Each structure stands twice: as structure tokens, then as C-alpha cells.
Amino acid sequence: MKYIQFLFIFFNSSSALYANSDISCLSHYVGRNQLIYHIKNLPFSSDSRVIKKQAFEVSESMKVSDWVMTELRKKSFDFLNENSKKEIIDLDFLCLGAGPQCAAASLVLGHSKFSSLVVERSDYVAKTFAEKDFYINSSELDQLSMHQFPGGLGDLADYTSFEFAHSQQLATHIQVQQLISKVPVLFNTEVVEIKKVEDREAIKFLFKTKNGLRFRVKNILVGSGLGDIATKVSDPNYRDFFSSQYELHIKQPKQLQLVMTTDTFLVTKKLMDCESRVMTLPRRIAVIGDGDGSKIVLESLLTKSVVLHPETEIIWVGNEYKDFSDFYRSTKGFTRYLQGIFPFYEKRMITGVKGYIQSWKKNSDGSFSMTAEDVVTKKVSDFTSDMIIDSTGYVSFVPTLKQWIGASQTLKDEVGELNELDLKSTVLARRMVDSVTSKELNVYLLGASAGNLASRAELMNSPNKNPVSIFNTVPRTSSFLSYLTQTSKFPSYRGKKSSRQKVISSYEMIERIKLKLAEVN
Ligand SMILES: Cc1cc2nc3c(=O)[nH]c(=O)nc-3n(C[C@H](O)[C@H](O)[C@H](O)COP(=O)(O)OP(=O)(O)OC[C@H]3O[C@@H](n4cnc5c(N)ncnc54)[C@H](O)[C@@H]3O)c2cc1C
Incomplete structure (x- = not known):
């Protein structure tokens, strides 16, 4: 409740500097028609009705987030209880970092036969967006969403009627995807060591975490993002x-x-x-x-x-x-x-x-x-x-990881098609290679942790020029995971839609999530 009260302060609170600044002077620079467009679409409004609407929509997304995070934590406890007797937990896939990449990967893994888990050192999914208050810079437009998760539930437009959502709304949207994937997340679990071992002629990876857990995994998916401060x-x-x-x-x-x-x-x-x-x-x-x-x-x-x-x-x-x-x-x-x-x-x-x-x-x-x-x-x-x-x-966390497992500096491009972009061949992810044997390792870097995946030419024609944006990474991760797990690809329309849906209430969204969770994969 305290948080919701504060949201109203946040939205109602342009400083004296902003209040005294004649924003209409912007038209001198950007032209009158363009200015009308900007003022309508940009986040900071001086109209109290707009401010209240923004604050209400954010507080609704906050309610969904609270519910989703509670469910995710329950799943986390369930996983630990089920595995409490094991000295070491065996997994097919371990995803490192609970951001949008591992959420996109989890949506595919949840539909596969493989045992999978996400480990996250903070106590949040999508902490980049959840721990701060800012307006994001990628658009949610009437006929284009830059935040689509193939195989996921809903759109960012379910939470916001504005072009630029608040970071909390995007965090909620990502958390929902993680929950409905049914792949559990272990929170406060920082990976502090990974060793490569030969196990019956196959290479496996032994994980140690700061909180004393041990995993033996066949495939590592790295979604550690841009990295540490x-x-x-x-x-x-x-x-x-x-x-x-x-x-x-x-x-x-x-x-x-x-x-x-x-x-x-x-x-x-x-x-x-x-x-x-x-x-x-x-x-x-x-x-x-x-x-x-x-x-x-x-x-x-x-x-x-x-x-x-x-x-x-x-x-x-x-x-x-x-x-x-x-x-x-x-x-x-x-x-x-x-x-x-x-x-x-x-x-x-x-x-x-x-x-x-x-x-x-x-x-x-x-x-x-x-x-x-x-x-x-x-x-x-x-x-x-x-x-x-x-x-x-x-x-980036990647050099540390390379050192831990003895991977070479060079990464292998994992190339595939992205039909929704008419790209027959593009880099979807990157793979690590053993520095001694030059053998490919089952360690895959997703999204921002892999560097820039979209080529310059692709970005030039893209409505979003940021190579590490969700728009330019999440469809790649989804497509790559379908290929890796040999599961059928989720339809992905590259965010295109015929019209913008109406914002729904937190109650309705939670009901939709419950229905989705009740579905058998
Ligand atoms: C301030 C900011 C604003 C941004 N705004 C936008 C935007 O508006 N729109 C957009 O499309 N993109 C935006 N981006 C870019 C990009 O989409 C985000 O960085 C996105 O969160 C990257 O997703 P990710 O899944 O690759 O990694 P992240 O979301 O960064 O997640 C990585 C996770 O890995 C965890 N982790 C790292 N190391 C370990 C370890 N050793 N053990 C366990 N866990 C670990 C971290 O705690 C973190 O939660 C923004 C980035 C930043 C930094």
C-alpha cells in the first residue's frame, strides 16, 4: 500500500524545474505537428487526469507482480523441497539469470521433456526493471509491440495505454512469462563456480552457488545480461x-x-x-x-x-x-x-x-x-x-565464465532463420568452445550476454535500433531454444498486431494467469 501511495507522489511530481520550463518551446525545434505527437506520446504529462491514469495502471501492474512473485517463490520452495535429499541436483538445462532471456527460454523449455531450472542471484525476476522507477525506451504502439514473448501470455499493452510503459509494468510482463513457463526459479542463488567434467564420455558442468547448492547440468544457458555495475x-x-x-x-x-x-x-x-x-x-x-x-x-x-x-x-x-x-x-x-x-x-x-x-x-x-x-x-x-x-x-559475466570452464576467447555464432523478419540466416545466440580441444561446449549465450546479435543492416531497418533490446533479442532466444530442444517453434509476429487491446484489471490478469497455469503443457 505504501508503495502505491508513493506511486502517486512519483507521477504527480514534476519538479519546479520542469513545471517552470516552457515545454511548448520544444515546437521551435521539432515543429508543431511533431510536438503534438511527442507530447501525446511522451511519458511526463502535466495533465492531472493523464497522471492519475498512469499511476493507476502502474499500481494495477504492481498488484499482478506481487501475486506472480509470490507464486514464483512458492514454486521455488517446492523445487527445493523435492530435491532436499539430493547432494547434487541433475538437470538438462540450467538458465543463469532471471531476466527476459531466461523467461523466453523457459517458455520453450516448459514445453519440452527436459528438466530445467533458472538460478537468480537477486530476489526478483526482471530486476533490471523491477528495482528502479523509470519509463522504458521501447515502444508499445497500437500495431506494434516491442515486448512480445513467443509462446507467452499477453502484451505489455495489457498493463499500459501509453507508448512508453513504466519499468514496473515491463517487469510484471516478464515475471508473468516466467511463471507461466512453469520452469522454477531459485532466488538469492548466485553462481560462484562452474567446473567442466567428463561424465560417461559426455561433458557436464558442476555448479556451486553461494548458498551451498550443487548442480550437475548438461546445458548452460547464459542470460546474465549486460553484466555487473x-x-x-x-x-x-x-x-x-x-x-x-x-x-x-x-x-x-x-x-x-x-x-x-x-x-x-x-x-x-x-x-x-x-x-x-x-x-x-x-x-x-x-x-x-x-x-x-x-x-x-x-x-x-x-x-x-x-x-x-x-x-x-x-x-x-x-x-x-x-x-x-x-x-x-x-x-x-x-x-x-x-x-x-x-x-x-x-x-x-x-x-x-x-x-x-x-x-x-x-x-x-x-x-x-x-x-x-x-x-x-x-x-x-x-x-x-x-x-x-x-x-x-x-x-560482463562472460569472461569469468570462460575462465571457469576453460573456454576460448572466440565464440561460435549459432545461426538460424527468423521468418518473421524474412531473415533466412541470422545470429540467434553464441556458443562457447573449449580452449584446448576446440570442441563446441553446451554453453550458450543468450541476448545481451552474447554481445550484439542483430547485424547493423538489420538494425537500420528495425523500428528499434538497440541491439540488446527485448525486441531484438527475445524472438532470437525463443527461436534458438526451439531448434536446440527440437520442439516446434512458437508463432512470432515480431510484435505486429491489428489493433491495441484495452488495459485489463489486475484481477482479470491474475485470472488469465491461473487459467494458463491450469493448462497441461
Ligand atoms: C537501465 C536499463 C534500461 C533498459 N531499458 C530497456 C527498454 O526500455 N527496452 C528494452 O527492450 N531494453 C532495455 N534495456 C536493455 C535490455 O533489454 C535489458 O538489459 C534486459 O534486461 C536484458 O535482459 P537479459 O535477460 O539479457 O539480462 P538481465 O535482465 O540483465 O538479467 C540478468 C540476470 O542475471 C543475474 N545474474 C548475473 N550474474 C549472475 C550469477 N553469477 N548468478 C546468478 N544470477 C546472475 C542478474 O542478477 C540479473 O537478474 C535496458 C537496460 C538497462 C540496463
């Missing part, structure tokens, strides 16, 4: 400080730290919001990186629970755009972040710094001095900030 800034002193700040975040997630990442910032913000606490930010904030992560963070600063200094200065490293016209041109028609970034440009709060961080130093007054070098012109800029939001990226 990390920085790409190379300065060693900065890296040490970054690590110590991350450790502090883990110990005290409700506290603002001096160096945060997109993920830690949004997690802390959500936890503080839940306690109705405001987040007061210092004057100079360096945002490092210009990918989606940095833009999600910037628009989160517009919510009322964030108190900005009246003379806020955002030093945006990697973003070279001097003004909003420049920034608008750089988006090449992808309008999702215009609304959230515009107020900062309009109030002249953004200073763009081209290049990569070259050096970093902590000053005696607690501020940070940094330099950034433009790789082309070699021009070096220096600046000072009081806080850093580092949105430079993640470190």
Missing part, C-alpha cells in the same frame, strides 16, 4: 574510489553517495521515494557517458523528490551538444528523451564536454577535479564537480 573510466585512483563508493551503496542503499551509476542512483532514489524522503543534490553534477543510462538519470532529476541546487550545473561528459537544437539533431528522430532533457538545456544547466575522462582527483574540499580528452582533436578540458553519476557501462 562497473565503470569504463580508466584512471586507477578513480576506479578504486568508484569501487569503494559501490561497496558503500551495497551496505547503505538508501544513502546518496558521491559517485553513483545509473542503476545505483535510481535504486537509491526509489528507496528514498518509498520513505517519502527527498534527495538533495549538490550544485555541480558530472554525468559521464551519453547513452540511454545518462538520459534516464537526467529525466529522473525532474521528479519532485529530487531537490536541485538553484544554480545546478550538469557537466555532461561525452555529450558534445552545446544547445538543444544540436542535441535534437543528434537523436536522429528518436524522440523518447527530448522531453526530459529539454528543461536542462532551456535553463542553460548543461555544459557538454567532448571526449573521455583522462584523469581524476579528489580535492581537499571533497570536490573532484577531472580532465577529459577529445580523441579526435586531442583537446583537453578540465572541470570540477561535487558529485559524479557514472553511466559508462557494465562488466
Whole structure:
């Protein structure tokens, strides 16, 4: 209940900066007709009826999520009870990481004869979307869904009537797919060691988890996503400080730290919001990186629970755009972040710094001095900030896995067809290869953990240009698993639909899930 109350605060809460910003000025840059389109479709509305509708729809999805997660936890206990006498649990397939890839894989595995399990180190399915509050950047349109799960239940449009759903709604949609697959998930189960062993002439893998479980598996499906929170800034002193700040975040997630990442910032913000606490930010904030992560963070600063200094200065490293016209041109028609970034440009709060961080130093007054070098012109800029939001990226789990099982650096492309895209041959997943014998191992990397699977040419014609988006990965995973398990492929329409369905109530959705669960596979 507390959470639902907070949602209303979240949605009702554009900051003074946003309220004072004349969004209609956007038309100066993007044209009047386009502006009407943007305002209708973009997440932050100033119309109280729209805000209430958004909040209501999110709270309904939250109810479904609570029910689904409870069911998933029950299944988890059932699995552990059934296997409690075993010293080691034998499985055909072990999926690592309970994100969208393992949900898509589970939908296929649940229809196969193979014993399968998902292990997840957090206590959530789809934690990327469940642990933070943000609006996603992939669209749910009237005739196109970017979140379709072949063989799954429903669409994201069952939860949202808007183009850009809230992260909680997408989390719910993914959790539902995992539950109806009937493949159990073990939570709080971090894999800490995997060994390759010869077992009656076949290669198997022995898993150890932090909570003391042991598995012997024939096939590993890796759905560990982009990876762990990390920085790409190379300065060693900065890296040490970054690590110590991350450790502090883990110990005290409700506290603002001096160096945060997109993920830690949004997690802390959500936890503080839940306690109705405001987040007061210092004057100079360096945002490092210009990918989606940095833009999600910037628009989160517009919510009322964030108190900005009246003379806020955002030093945006990697973003070279001097003004909003420049920034608008750089988006090449992808309008999702215009609304959230515009107020900062309009109030002249953004200073763009081209290049990569070259050096970093902590000053005696607690501020940070940094330099950034433009790789082309070699021009070096220096600046000072009081806080850093580092949105430079993640470190993949895959190199660790390769080391554990003795796999070579090179991966083998698993090529197949994607009929719904008219692709006769495309990379669906990647496979590990033994570094000594060069034999193919039954270890498959799915979605983001495999790197970029969609080719540049394919992305050029795709309505979603992000190679690791659900739209460009989940149909591949589903298709690949059907091939691997020799089961018939689920129909996949690449998100195409004739019309948008109406949002349904949490009650109706839960009833639909119950019916689906009652079906015999
Ligand atoms: C902030 C953010 C916003 C995004 N927004 C969108 C969007 O709007 N639309 C879109 O289509 N895509 C979006 N993406 C990209 C992409 O779709 C997501 O990253 C997606 O969640 C990737 O799915 P996945 O299943 O590959 O991995 P993830 O969802 O990242 O799941 C991996 C799971 O593996 C677990 N794990 C890792 N290591 C271990 C281990 N050793 N033992 C046990 N468990 C482990 C992790 O805890 C995690 O839960 C976004 C990504 C990020 C980071």
C-alpha cells in the first residue's frame, strides 16, 4: 500500500524545474505537428487526469507482480523441497539469470521433456526493471509491440495505454512469462563456480552457488545480461574510489553517495521515494557517458523528490551538444528523451564536454577535479564537480565464465532463420568452445550476454535500433531454444498486431494467469 501511495507522489511530481520550463518551446525545434505527437506520446504529462491514469495502471501492474512473485517463490520452495535429499541436483538445462532471456527460454523449455531450472542471484525476476522507477525506451504502439514473448501470455499493452510503459509494468510482463513457463526459479542463488567434467564420455558442468547448492547440468544457458555495475573510466585512483563508493551503496542503499551509476542512483532514489524522503543534490553534477543510462538519470532529476541546487550545473561528459537544437539533431528522430532533457538545456544547466575522462582527483574540499580528452582533436578540458553519476557501462559475466570452464576467447555464432523478419540466416545466440580441444561446449549465450546479435543492416531497418533490446533479442532466444530442444517453434509476429487491446484489471490478469497455469503443457 505504501508503495502505491508513493506511486502517486512519483507521477504527480514534476519538479519546479520542469513545471517552470516552457515545454511548448520544444515546437521551435521539432515543429508543431511533431510536438503534438511527442507530447501525446511522451511519458511526463502535466495533465492531472493523464497522471492519475498512469499511476493507476502502474499500481494495477504492481498488484499482478506481487501475486506472480509470490507464486514464483512458492514454486521455488517446492523445487527445493523435492530435491532436499539430493547432494547434487541433475538437470538438462540450467538458465543463469532471471531476466527476459531466461523467461523466453523457459517458455520453450516448459514445453519440452527436459528438466530445467533458472538460478537468480537477486530476489526478483526482471530486476533490471523491477528495482528502479523509470519509463522504458521501447515502444508499445497500437500495431506494434516491442515486448512480445513467443509462446507467452499477453502484451505489455495489457498493463499500459501509453507508448512508453513504466519499468514496473515491463517487469510484471516478464515475471508473468516466467511463471507461466512453469520452469522454477531459485532466488538469492548466485553462481560462484562452474567446473567442466567428463561424465560417461559426455561433458557436464558442476555448479556451486553461494548458498551451498550443487548442480550437475548438461546445458548452460547464459542470460546474465549486460553484466555487473562497473565503470569504463580508466584512471586507477578513480576506479578504486568508484569501487569503494559501490561497496558503500551495497551496505547503505538508501544513502546518496558521491559517485553513483545509473542503476545505483535510481535504486537509491526509489528507496528514498518509498520513505517519502527527498534527495538533495549538490550544485555541480558530472554525468559521464551519453547513452540511454545518462538520459534516464537526467529525466529522473525532474521528479519532485529530487531537490536541485538553484544554480545546478550538469557537466555532461561525452555529450558534445552545446544547445538543444544540436542535441535534437543528434537523436536522429528518436524522440523518447527530448522531453526530459529539454528543461536542462532551456535553463542553460548543461555544459557538454567532448571526449573521455583522462584523469581524476579528489580535492581537499571533497570536490573532484577531472580532465577529459577529445580523441579526435586531442583537446583537453578540465572541470570540477561535487558529485559524479557514472553511466559508462557494465562488466560482463562472460569472461569469468570462460575462465571457469576453460573456454576460448572466440565464440561460435549459432545461426538460424527468423521468418518473421524474412531473415533466412541470422545470429540467434553464441556458443562457447573449449580452449584446448576446440570442441563446441553446451554453453550458450543468450541476448545481451552474447554481445550484439542483430547485424547493423538489420538494425537500420528495425523500428528499434538497440541491439540488446527485448525486441531484438527475445524472438532470437525463443527461436534458438526451439531448434536446440527440437520442439516446434512458437508463432512470432515480431510484435505486429491489428489493433491495441484495452488495459485489463489486475484481477482479470491474475485470472488469465491461473487459467494458463491450469493448462497441461
Ligand atoms: C537501465 C536499463 C534500461 C533498459 N531499458 C530497456 C527498454 O526500455 N527496452 C528494452 O527492450 N531494453 C532495455 N534495456 C536493455 C535490455 O533489454 C535489458 O538489459 C534486459 O534486461 C536484458 O535482459 P537479459 O535477460 O539479457 O539480462 P538481465 O535482465 O540483465 O538479467 C540478468 C540476470 O542475471 C543475474 N545474474 C548475473 N550474474 C549472475 C550469477 N553469477 N548468478 C546468478 N544470477 C546472475 C542478474 O542478477 C540479473 O537478474 C535496458 C537496460 C538497462 C540496463
